[in-house]
Amino acid sequence: MTKLTCRDWIPEIVECARNGAQPDAKLESHLETCPKCAMRWEDEQRLSSLLQVAREAAAGQRSREARREEIMRRFALTPKQPARGSWKWVLSAAAVLLMGIALVYVLRSGGQTSTTAPATQQVAVASAEFEEVAGDSSEFVAVAYAPPLATGEFVSVVRTELQPRALARMGIYVDAAYTNPIPADVLVGEDGFPRAVRVVSEVEF
């Protein structure tokens, strides 16, 4: 076992005195035989007592009210920085507003029969009978909610591109994964309402 030197004992002497503890048996034994360390132990204990008195003196009552009021007055006069977070809220609100406008636009445009100007040929058909115009009725699918054609009403066949959403509203099933516009012929009455639709695309959707 390595014999401890005075240099090794000093940290323990200091910490003992700081904590107000008594030396253990080994340290006690060393202090009995080493005058230098014994003096250091006395010095440290005396110092710790003085430090305790100084702590108590510093913790004594002190009137802070005047100082506190003065610093609060200064605070009230100091120009303030804008909250960093307020910019986030402004930008977030703007983003929500823009998204809302875009959503309204998309929903409104999705209700229409086409997203592009129908570059189609309008066919004014003399006969207003749906079956005559539609030809093989199995190709045209009647739009479920449309009012019936009036006798003698003229219809137009409009070749256009329809969004899958618009087709779905007309009762034609479109896979949700398919998002491209679909070429279609739309039978439109004089009132402008679609009466039937016929998909002309070869692509499966």
Added chain:
Amino acid sequence: MPRPFAESDEELYRQMRTGNQRAFAALYERREPALYRYALHMTGSRSAAEEVAQEVFVRLLGPHLHFDDRRGSLEAYMYGVARNLVRVMRRKGAVEEPVEQSIDHDILGDLIKDQATAALYRALDELPEHYRDAVVLCDLEERSYEDASRLMECPVGTVRSRLHRARALLASRLRPRQATAEAQVR
């Protein structure tokens, strides 16, 4: 010691910079007493300590504050400001009056205490700044080595060795003359 406030110093600082008086008051209540005591121990003067503690908060309000929370805590920053203010004061010789003592009914006890405390502060005053800092934070403010290490911005081992060395210097200066003479005879 459990904190009565939920927010950190840094959060209170952010809020006070935007004009939140509650946050400023909370930070002031939390840190001012300790800063005052630190300055008191470092200067030995109550009026100087009041001035230093106040000035730390005045600087916090200033537009040119250089606090960056990525470099350290606000507490460490405030102690650094206080330390610099004390240094400037001492250099200008602005620290003169001794520490006043607390009121005690035992006049003789007061006298002894006053003289002993005055002697302690004189001895503290003669220490190099980094030794004095270690004694003030660890022994007078009773901070842990880890806390003191943060505030002094040096490793724990350095704090410990500075403290031990400082205490050795203080102890030898405060040793009664009789004891010194006996030591010399030995």
